[in-house]
Amino acid sequence: MPMKAEELKNKGNVCYAEGDYVGAEKFYTQAIIKDSTNAAFFTNRALVRLRMDMYDQVIDDCLKAIDLIPSSLKAYSYLGQAQLKLGYPNEALSSTLRAYELAIAQRSPSVGAIAATCLEVKKKRWELSEERRRTRECNLAMRNARLILFFVPLPGTLEKIQTLEEVFGKAEAERCGKREVPDYLIDNITFSVMLDPVITKYGHSYDRVTLLDHLKRSSTDPLTREPLTEKDLRPNLALKAACEAFLKENGWAVDW
Amino acid sequence: MFHAKRLQKELIKIHQGLPPGIHLVAANDFQEWQMDIQVLDENPLYYGKTYRLKFKFSNNYPIEAPEVMFIRATDRDIPMHPHIYSNGVICLDLLSSGNGWSPVQSVESVCMSIQSMLTGNTKNERPDGDDQFVLRTSTSLRNIRFVYDDNTV
Known part of the structure; x- marks a missing residue:
């Protein structure tokens, strides 16, 4: 008797747990052939394909899962990871942020990990733009050097090129040297730049995920020790925008 | 999850400078650190001595x-x-896992609190029942429940 879709999925899960990704992918595919309306089959296959570096297919599976269940946390999370691997940091960031919102709304235990991924994506996005900038400036420096060589073949040309290199080098060093994070962007609990700051009724702001962690243990504002519950929290949108703007220009601050 | 990252940052700050009378002794990992503290005023109980936390x-x-x-x-x-x-166990509200502790505290702020706890003390004595306490306390502090019955100290 042929296996039911659910049974095939379970077989896939067993393979996945054993590290047999090829086998797992095959079972999930068979499950999908039997029943293409179950979002879990697609997210499971997306995860195994993520492990197999099949990023384009991960995206297909995630989009299908999102069609079936628009609030699929896993689908957005895997989608973001695949987009990042394919070199689309902006798309990856909006997918991961969507996963974060869903995780908060659904009170998912993986919210901490997803918040960390959001920051990682922001760092990657900055790294890519830094790389592009550096290439651009390096090209510019080279071209200037060549221009001088070709059009100013006078004594002292080599020195001029040297000066030019120094100027560009200095500008670069200055850019990298200013690695300070303003205190008002830093969460008092994690000591990191905030991702999703919330403000308490006493006026202090904290990153949402860690503050919720703290409130589970003690219903107090960590700084003032006055009574505080989750209901008293409001998003601090201006501070959030400030953190976003800072990380966009200073992705290194994620690891700082 | 973020405890290593947070301690890393505390360490950077510590290397930039600590308040007088507080010194880092060892921080080889993110599980256990040792700090030395001194009482800076002329309290005769602690004058010229250094203690290790x-x-x-x-x-x-x-x-x-x-x-x-x-x-x-x-x-x-x-x-x-x-x-x-x-045996070294400190009975301090700030360190209790109930409402005494707050995640905005740090190694540095804890050292300062303990420093001032010593500074203000004039009694050359141990807590009541020290002998029995030392005998029955294992090295784990987690399960000790203190009763804060004396707020004058």
């Missing part, structure tokens, strides 16, 4: 309080204080 961090630090106690070493004794047992 041991910090133990769980993976939940700083949501969860660190375990902090005095330890003996060369030239390092356990300070006399009505809230410090002779």
